[in-house]
Amino acid sequence: MDQTELRFLTLLLKKGEKSAYRALYRQYYSQMFHLAFHYLKEREVAEEIVQDTFLRLWEVRETIDPEQNIHNFLFTLTKNGALNWLRNQKSAHRHQQEIRYKEWHYNQLALERLGDLYELKELQQKIDAAIDRLPEDLKETFVMNRFENLTYKEIAERQSVSIKTIEFRISKVLRQFRIEFADYLCAFLILIRMIRSIH
Secondary structure, X not given: OOHHHHHHHHHHHHOOOHHHHHHHHHHHHHHHHHHHHHXXXXXXXXXXXXXXXXXXXXXXXXXXXOOOOHHHHHHHHHHHHXXXXXXXXXXXXXXXXXXXXXXXXXXXXXXXXXXXXXXHHHHHHHHHHHHHOOOXXXXXXXXXXHOOOOOHHHHHHHHOOOHHHHHHHHHHHHHHHHHHOHHHHHHHHHHHHHHHHOO
């Protein structure tokens, strides 16, 4: 199914056409199931997660942009659903460590494909230095989020500020870093993601 067909189906879905919904379900169910199973290793739970994904798709159909990549949208819903389920289980820590290692491994491969555009160690040092130069409030917020894996809500509670303030601080730091490291933006974005996945 090409992008033109997908955009047409998404437009019909937005209008509430159940035939379009069924077509998207048939198109993506198998992919989403394998994604969920990859994280969960339990067939029944994976099936439930994917069912929830498609239920959510129908619930928010009116807000979907027909130009949006529907595959990425479903991928995000399914992955988040799987991870949320794991967090509620006693074995969550072990599973999440495995997931983080896999994500780190995939990110490492992506970095290797970038070739000799930069020295990874040098980039890491520059990022560390850039973090150290941040104003204290931005630095503390960024470190809590990226290195300690705290949510915006958890950081806001610790710092006695609003969640909007935390969102603003993180966005400001990332925007500043994207400008500062524009010469190797792709590597920077992957490395920032890796930093969070291994802590």
